[in-house]
Amino acid sequence: MCGIVGCILKDNDEDVAPILFDCISKLEYRGYDSIGLATYDGNIHVKKDKGKIDEVNQKLDLPNMPGDFGIAHVRWATHGDPSKLNSHPQLDEENTIAVVHNGIIENNTKIKADLIAEGHTFKSDTDTEVIPHLIQKFMDEGFDLEHAVRKTIEILEGAYAIAAISSREPDKIVATRKDSPLIIGLGEDGYYLASDSPAILKYAKDIIYPEKGEIIILDKSGVVVHDEFDNPINKEVDTINWTPEMAEKEGYDHFMIKEINEQATAVRNTLTQRDNIQKIIDDLDDVSRVCFVACGTSYHASLTGKYLLESLAGIPTDVILASEFKYSAKTLKEDTLVIFISQSGETADSLKALDVANQTSKTLGIVNVAGSSITRRAQYVIQTQAGPEIGVAATKTYVSQLTAIYMFSALMAENEELLDELDKVPDFIDEVLMDVESIKSMSKRYNYAKDFFYLGRGYVYPTALEGALKLKEISYIHGEGYAAGELKHGPLALIDEGIPVVIVIPPGESHKKTMSNLEEVKSRGAHILAFGADNDYELKNKSEDVFCINSEVSEIISPLVYIVPLQLLSYYVTIGKGFDPDKPRNLAKCVTVE
Known part of the structure; x- marks a missing residue:
């Protein structure tokens, strides 16, 4: 649960560090125990340390780094305590390769032992450090950066979004993903990658969503994507309709209170999805059972959905924590509708469960982030309209999820009275916020x-x-x-x-x-x-x-x-x-x- 960013500028005369710092600052909600940047201007320069972004920046002056391309990272520790050594970017022994990584490398212990036996020396306690060492190994064997990354991910087990740069092959960023979020941004002044769209809204609205195993190469001329078989592919380009201002505090003390105050608008906007929800219901064959799958706050929204569907539509409904789903998977049938609820659309437990459910049942995602993994894997999607939510504690995405669930339940039950009541909810929320x-x-x-x-x-x-x-x-x-x-x-x-x-x-x-x-x-x-x-x-x-x-x-x-x-x-x-x-x-x- 970290955030990564990368950028390569078209103009050689502009330094990328201020942009990297601005972008990675927008992802601090994804992790805030350390931060680091790596840029290139003939050599790889790295600044990183433990602490929140502002604290580290006061010590290191992060935007003041030379080079017109680079990568950045905010960390939420999984392997190794928060420390300077464990912060990303992680480097190879020769400081010629820098890598940022979101996810967990499950077989890192074995990889590390094998590399040590080959003479590699490690400095950190992270699982990530094996990645630059593997890339170094394969580049030493004659592979270019792209194919060294490809050889590396053939060995890795677990979830990851990775971005790598190398002084051996400058003016290039190579990235890939498996079960961790990654987007690619096409901007007027350069090309970007990030874990989430708020990072790059200011710089790029046109977005590519890489799939598992694809290799993405960013250079000054553009973006190239190769599939898992090394074939170039044309990716569909989507446009983000969020504005940069939507991801700013706009005068509020905290994002959380701003987002609480945006809930009436979030409900109003999500109510516009009624026609889409009706189309989904019309397309569904007979559904004899509904199963919600979710985590945390989304799990609580799902519990409300159980009350609604059973009391209004008379459909037996279960609610299962995504992390426990595998223990119930054998109960799924063709006439089961499995509804996955996730703010981000990238929740690891839910994605694993979705892949299982797709084998037997109908699947529906209720998600706030367009283009996220659940939206691409589920058979049907209800897009909530909360806008970007930065506060870690979900607020407006929760009421948006509830609104979607209410509309789905009311339309399934053909309950016009409830639909009329839902139209009054935004005004009721505004009344609460006045007190x-x-x-x-x-x-x-x-x-x-x-x-x-x-x-x-x-x-x-x-x-x-x-x-x-x-x-x-x-x-x-x-x-x-x-x-x-x-x-x-x-x-x-x-x-x-x-x-x-x-x-x-x-x-x-x-x-x-x-x-x-x-x-x-x-x-x-x-x-x-x-x-x-x-x-x-x-x-x-x-x-x-x-x-x-x-x-x-x-x-x-x-x-x-x-x-x-x-x-x-x-x-x-x-x-x-x-x-x-x-x-x-x-x-x-x-x-x-x-």
Whole structure:
């Protein structure tokens, strides 16, 4: 889970380092324990160190490097602690080859042992360092850079996106990928590669999406792609419709709060996909079972989908964590629809599961990033319209996923009433965002907490899970979400004096029983933070803190609205504790390793 960038400029008189630094800074959400650049002007120059981008730049002045082509990397450590030696780019022994890599080389231990036996000396603890050593070995045997890379990937096992430069073969960047994201940008002033589009939006809108095993050569004259059999191929060029400004903070303190405030727009934009979703449904044969496959926040969106499809359309629905999918794969049939939900479309566990599902069942991807791997592998695709999301903790992509799931479920069930209700959701979200001061005030009273509990029933049980996840992701407070009825089956033993318990309690059928659960925790000394309807006076009387939401928000659409104040609560608790919500420790935006 790292980010890589490469650029070769058409103009020999311009230095590439400022552009590399600008591009790689846009990928810090993919990793932020180290950064490094390598450029070429007759020799390979490298600057790298552990730390966040700004910290390392203050020490090393990263944009001040000579050369008109190069590569860059931000790291989220998998092999080897964050350190200068373990930072990328990684080099061969002679400092003639520099490589950046996103992914994991699973057989690196054996490769390293074989190379040491041949006389190679290693400096780092990374799995990546075997790559430049292998390239060096094959170039010593007479292969050019492109074919040395090709020989190298024949040996590598695992997932990777790789970019390499060599002083033996200047004015060229060679790249390839397998199960890790990589895009190629065609700009007016040069040619680019990156792990994700926000890195190069400012410089290139025309994009090529390489497939597994393809070799990409960037030089000053253009981009050439060879297939796995070494044949040149013509790749389709797509145009990114995101603007560079969409990937900037635009005056907000953090990307997370900016993206929370963009959620009404994200819902409005995703609602425009109705005709596309209807076409997918019309094309599907009889579906007797639906299986959602997802991870993390997308898993919680999928749980809501289970409630919707079973209650509205009567279709048996399962939700499986992508990392556990292989244990259920034999239950898939031809009439099973497997729905893969992923913000990035590059989640490693989900991609492995998708390849399995495609062998037996119909597959549908709900994805935010156009051209990503899931969009290219799934039989059907619903493109959410959240725009680029930079904050590691998903917010607007979550409500966009929910919106797509709601439309799919309503159209499957031919439920026009729900479709009409969905049109009101953006206005309800805007109403919540107008009352931010209430959440700010509430958050200040709970910075002390070491534990939070979140309770919900029915449609808002997954909302409680997602609220707890947001809190622990960015504030590092232990948060647990539970179905409210499960309290008496164990979790009630954990409730003690002063523990904050968040109750998600919209009006509707589940309200009365959830109020009983509120009484259970209140009688044991818990502090109640309730999120309910503005006309729920009983709730107001029994809670220490209440955030009021328009009573017209019905129980069925409440997950789309009630999640917003829970996101805000997590954000402001985190700010109060002095942490950066955009860069939670140990986490990165796109999980491209299993």
